[in-house]
Amino acid sequence: MIMPKISAPNEIQSLDVFLHDLKVGTIVRTPGDFNAFSLETEYRKLGKPPIVSLSFRSANGGLRNDPKPTLHALPAFFANMLPEERLREAMEKHHAGKVRPGNDFDLLAALGGDLPGAVRVLPTDGSATSPPPGAAGAIQARFSLAGVQMKLSVMKNTGKEGGLTLRIGDGQGQYIAKFPSTNHIGLSENEFAMLALSEALGMEVPERELVDKSDFEGIPEEFNTLSTGKVLLVKRFDRGAKGTRIHIEDFAQIFGLPPSRKYDGASYHDIANALNVAVSMEAAIEFVRRLAFTALIGNGDMHLKNWSTIYPGDGLTPALAPVYDVLSSVPYLPKDQMALSLGGEKPFKALTPIVWRKFSNRARLPEKAVLLAVEEVVASVNAHWWKLPERGVVPTSVLQRIDDHVRMMSNVLNPD
Numbered sequence: 001m002i003m004p005k006i007s008a009p010n011e012i013q014s015l016d017v018f019l020h021d022l023k024v025g026t027i028v029r030t031p032g033d034f035n036a037f038s039l040e041t042e043y044r045k046l047g048k049p050p051i052v053s054l055s056f057r058s059a060n061g062g063l064r065n066d067p068k069p070t071l072h073a074l075p076a077f078f079a080n081m082l083p084e085e086r087l088r089e090a091m092e093k094h095h096a097g098k099v100r101p102g103n104d105f106d107l108l109a110a111l112g113g114d115l116p117g118a119v120r121v122l123p124t125d126g127s128a129t130s131p132p133p134g135a136a137g138a139i140q141a142r143f144s145l146a147g148v149q150m151k152l153s154v155m156k157n158t159g160k161e162g163g164l165t166l167r168i169g170d171g172q173g174q175y176i177a178k179f180p181s182t183n184h185i186g187l188s189e190n191e192f193a194m195l196a197l198s199e200a201l202g203m204e205v206p207e208r209e210l211v212d213k214s215d216f217e218g219i220p221e222e223f224n225t226l227s228t229g230k231v232l233l234v235k236r237f238d239r240g241a242k243g244t245r246i247h248i249e250d251f252a253q254i255f256g257l258p259p260s261r262k263y264d265g266a267s268y269h270d271i272a273n274a275l276n277v278a279v280s281m282e283a284a285i286e287f288v289r290r291l292a293f294t295a296l297i298g299n300g301d302m303h304l305k306n307w308s309t310i311y312p313g314d315g316l317t318p319a320l321a322p323v324y325d326v327l328s329s330v331p332y333l334p335k336d337q338m339a340l341s342l343g344g345e346k347p348f349k350a351l352t353p354i355v356w357r358k359f360s361n362r363a364r365l366p367e368k369a370v371l372l373a374v375e376e377v378v379a380s381v382n383a384h385w386w387k388l389p390e391r392g393v394v395p396t397s398v399l400q401r402i403d404d405h406v407r408m409m410s411n412v413l414n415p416d
Helices: 041-045 085-094 104-111 187-200 268-278 281-297 353-363 367-387 389-393 396-413
Strands: 014-019 022-030 034-039 119-123 151-156 164-166 175-178 208-211 231-235 247-250 308-311
Touching: 014 104, 022 041, 022 104, 034 041, 085 104, 104 119, 187 208, 187 231, 187 281, 187 367, 187 389, 187 396, 268 281, 268 353, 281 367, 281 396, 353 367, 367 389, 367 396
Parallel strands: none
Antiparallel strands: 014 022, 014 119, 022 034, 151 164, 151 175, 175 231, 208 231, 247 308
């Protein structure tokens, strides 16, 4: 077997972009540290090309011109596939000497074989950025999970031994392992309970469980939070049977905004309107239900990157992706508010029916349908939350603050 040439990520000058096995474009480093992305001519010629990003589509349904080269950063669609903040720092440290701190192209070259969704980004010259698993010099953590929380892609082992193994850049990780926070008590348990509540409300939610860090084999030191709390294991909805990839994109990608704009680049009515146009009215109203749930539990972190579309099957038709990254933030940030503007407001206490009417008008959704969706969520949460078995795993101090917020917001959202 002939081994491919090994190139350090910071030496790669051109990356080919694939959606599944279809080459859709190329990213090239140009002099002066500009990054240029161009769609493949053959992809443009397809009568009904599978969707890479709604941001690449023009108003008439065709494909837009290639974006202008970006200085010191990747085009928004690719920049949003990379980890952020502490998770990015850990990944850069893990690839020290081969990925320059803050360099998007380097990091994408290192992680491009296992990105969220069905996009892969590989060196144009056919080289590899790391030796194969088990070889000398192989880098263990080569997967990209966008966001800031310390998390890695893992696979459950079968057989007598069981346990969980970190995947080594082969795209076969079935689960996301979210490691506990050293700053926020019960974060994993909080999210575990909120995912269970979402499911009780009939929302599409991935499988999940709480596990111990001792169940893992070899957590890289850069990703070990040193917390003694539980690890939240969530099944990846962008991976199907036998590791098949399912394409997804978040709303920062859809709106063509860099990760730095995830809190101020758009409002909730923009997401609702986009879903109404690109997916269906039903998807937009389901988004409203999830939005009311966000306000009711006090989740102040549902920014543009925490809402996504998914492209199952032939990849031609978008759908609203399952619920993810839902937890109550108010136990840790008592003065927290909505991540984006809703009807011109962000404070939870301001989200009265009048504000939801403003939201429905801006989103171009039927006012009655929006208000009914909000009322239904309030009733359903109160019917399930107080007797939900998963309440028992949430630390008492955290649970009390969630309970207080749910009671308060039930009266705000549905005062009658």
